[in-house]
Structures are given as C-alpha cells and as structure tokens.
Amino acid sequence: MTDTLTIRRPDDWHLHLRDGAMLQAVLPETARHFARAIIMPNLVPPVVRGDEAATYRDRILAALPDGMVFEPLMTLYLTEDTDAQDVAAAHASGLIKAVKLYPAGATTNSASGVRDFDKVRPVLEKMAEIGLPMCVHGEVTDAEIDIFDREAVFIDRVLDPIRKSTPGLRVVMEHITTSNGVDYVKANETDLGATITAHHLIINRNHILVGGIKPHYYCLPVAKREEHRLALLAAATSGDPRFFLGTDSAPHTDANKEMACGCAGCFTATNTMSLVAEMFDREDALGKLEAFVSLNGPGFYRLPVNEETITLTKGEPVAYPSKIDTGEGPVTVFDPGFPLHWSVA
Ligand SMILES: NC(=O)N[C@@H](CC(=O)O)C(=O)O
Numbered sequence: 119m120t121d122t123l124t125i126r127r128p129d130d131w132h133l134h135l136r137d138g139a140m141l142q143a144v145l146p147e148t149a150r151h152f153a154r155a156i157i158m159p160n161l162v163p164p165v166v167r168g169d170e171a172a173t174y175r176d177r178i179l180a181a182l183p184d185g186m187v188f189e190p191l192m193t194l195y196l197t198e199d200t201d202a203q204d205v206a207a208a209h210a211s212g213l214i215k216a217v218k219l220y221p222a223g224a225t226t227n228s229a230s231g232v233r234d235f236d237k238v239r240p241v242l243e244k245m246a247e248i249g250l251p252m253c254v255h256g257e258v259t260d261a262e263i264d265i266f267d268r269e270a271v272f273i274d275r276v277l278d279p280i281r282k283s284t285p286g287l288r289v290v291m292e293h294i295t296t297s298n299g300v301d302y303v304k305a306n307e308t309d310l311g312a313t314i315t316a317h318h319l320i321i322n323r324n325h326i327l328v329g330g331i332k333p334h335y336y337c338l339p340v341a342k343r344e345e346h347r348l349a350l351l352a353a354a355t356s357g358d359p360r361f362f363l364g365t366d367s368a369p370h371t372d373a374n375k376e377m378a379c380g381c382a383g384c385f386t387a388t389n390t391m392s393l394v395a396e397m398f399d400r401e402d403a404l405g406k407l408e409a410f411v412s413l414n415g416p417g418f419y420r421l422p423v424n425e426e427t428i429t430l431t432k433g434e435p436v437a438y439p440s441k442i443d444t445g446e447g448p449v450t451v452f453d454p455g456f457p458l459h460w461s462v463a
C-alpha cells in the first residue's frame with residue numbers, strides 16, 4: 119500500500135479569487151499547495167481589458183502573504199464589445215493566458231457575457247490566429263432548456279458550431295459535468311481540453327437534494343446523475359492529457375449561500391489536494407494523479423511544468439477547518455461527507 123507520494127507542485131486551471139477582503143482570505147488557501155492558477159475574471163465589474171487584468175494581477179500579488187510563492191495566470195472576460203487588438207496586446211505582453219467566455223446569464227456575475235456569438239467572431243478569429251485559448255462556461259441559458267441538459271445542449275448548439283467555424287481556436291471546456299462533455303473532448307484530437315473540479319468527482323445531484331437542500335453543494339454547472347460523475351472520474355484518472363484539474367473554487371459567504379435564493383459555487387481551495395487524492399486512491403489511480411494536477415494543464419497551455427514538488431502522505435483522517443473567516447463573513451469549506459486521508463506535508 120502506497121502511503122507517500124511525491125509529485126510536481128500542482129496548478130489550478132480554474133479559480134475564483136474575488137477581490138478585496140475575500141481575496142485576502144482565500145488566496146493563501148490556494149497558494150499553500152498550488153504554484154499557479156488561471157484566475158477567473160468574473161468580478162463586478164468584470165475584468166475586460168488588458169489594463170484591468172494588470173491591476174487585478176497587482177492586487178492579487180499584493181494580497182499574497184510574505185514567503186508564499188504563487189503566480190496568477192490572468193484572463194479577460196469576453197464581452198460583445200471586447201477589442202481584438204487589446205486582447206492580442208495583452209497576450210503578446212505575456213499578461214494573459216486565456217479569454218473567458220460566459221454566455222450572458224449562465225452563472226455568477228455573467229450578466230456582461232455574450233448573447234450573440236456572432237458579435238465576438240473577430241475576437242475568436244484573432245485568438246485562433248495567435249493561439250490564445252478560450253475558456254468556456256459551457257451552458258445554454260434558454261429558459262426552455264432543462265438545467266440538467268444545458269451543458270449537452272451547449273456542446274451541440276454553440277460550442278461545436280463555433281469550433282467548426284473558427285479553425286485553430288483552442289478551447290478549454292471548463293468544469294465539465296457530463297459524459298457528453300467527456301465524449302466531446304475525447305472525439306477531438308487537437309485544440310480541445312477540459313477542466314474537472316474536485317467536487318464534481320465526488321457529488322451527484324442526489325447529494326444536493328436528497329434529505330433536504332444542501333446549499334454548499336450547489337454550483338454551476340449543477341452536479342448531474344451518478345453515471346456522469348463516474349464518467350468524470352474515469353476521465354480524470356485516465357491520464358488522458360486533455361483532462362486537467364480546475365477546481366472552480368468559488369467562495370460565497372454563508373449568508374449568500376444559505377438563503378432563499380442562494381449563490382452558486384463550492385469553495386474547495388482549502389482541501390482540494392486531499393479531496394482529489396482520496397478519489398484517485400479509491401480508484402487505485404494514484405499513479406495518474408500527477409498527470410491530472412501537475413502535467414496535463416501546462417501541456418495544454420504550453421507552459422513549463424513546475425520544478426518544485428509536494429509530498430502527500432496517507433494517515434489518520436485529515437483535519438481541516440469547516441469554515442474560513444473572511445472580512446465579509448464565514449465561507450464554508452466543501453465537505454465531501456466522508457473522511458479524507460491524504461494530506462500535503
Ligand atoms: N461555479 C459556480 O457555481 N460559480 C462561479 C462561476 C462559474 O464558474 O460558473 C462563481 O463565480 O461563483
């Protein structure tokens with residue numbers, strides 16, 4: 119039985135850090151284990167232009183506690199008014215590593231997102247030309263489409279047509295939640311990858327709804343049936359380079375989660391590595407953990423892998439806080455509902 123595991127330091131390819139007091143509180147939770155993270159731009163107002171990404175990056179670095187090493191990989195929030203030249207300049211300077219597409223209304227702080235995909239065509243063409251990846255929140259927003267079908271319908275109606283009409287566009291399907299997402303990625307040899315969260319490896323829709331509503335299991339895209347969770351787990355543990363960890367750790371205060379209309383988002387930054395290692399161990403796939411958390415992401419983004427390592431050890435159930443304090447109120451840490459045995463030394 120393996121009880122220690124040394125791997126290259128991991129990265130998080132999908133992270134919400136927010137701003138101000140919340141940023142201050144959640145950044146160390148990520149920086150403790152992760153070397154780099156793709157920083158989601160869905161602030162209010164969103165991070166749209168290169169100069170806004172530069173000042174957000176400065177605020178993140180200013181919030182980093184002394185002695186911690188962490189590199190924020192910045193993104194821009196795609197709007198119908200985004201200027202292709204500004205995007206190209208922010209990419210050429212090394213500031214941004216991706217552009218994020220939110221269909222308007224799909225998720226938290228997506229009101230400034232895209233309604234008419236034809237309007238962003240010039241930006242997408244420029245991105246294809248310069249090799250800048252597009253990260254996609256892949257859900258349609260049509261009122262008549264069932265929330266559990268929104269990812270699958272997005273692939274057919276929006277994503278596949280965009281990819282066919284924009285050859286060379288490199289796409290990351292963010293936080294996939296369905297076997298449809300897994301199958302679509304696998305059916306495409308080039309220019310397509312997907313992030314998978316820790317929580318979607320663990321929960322299905324029953325966890326949210328059976329025995330009472332669990333607001334801390336509610337996120338978007340919402341967790342689906344068990345067969346979909348199993349497809350995600352198989353993809354993550356397969357070693358296939360097209361799948362990599364993006365936690366989508368998305369802090370909301372308990373006050374904003376535990377209410378009649380609670381916010382979407384699970385906060386996993388504190389215990390991500392314990393969650394993921396536990397699930398890989400259960401699948402007898404610890405040999406593929408490094409690929410999922412440390413190798414496949416840099417491979418897709420064409421960045422060097424981290425030189426430093428971390429060591430995980432297996433032992434008594436890991437102690438982690440049930441909540442973290444933030445200047446805005448407590449934020450509940452994702453509780454898988456079972457003990458975790460792997461901790462980062
Ligand atoms: N995943 C979520 O449920 N919420 C994210 C937004 C997102 O990634 O869709 C957030 O910013 O809170």
Ligand SMILES: [Zn+2]
Nearest residue numbers: 225255338339
């Ligand atoms: Zn999203």
Ligand SMILES: [Zn+2]
Nearest residue numbers: 134158366368
């Ligand atoms: Zn997200």
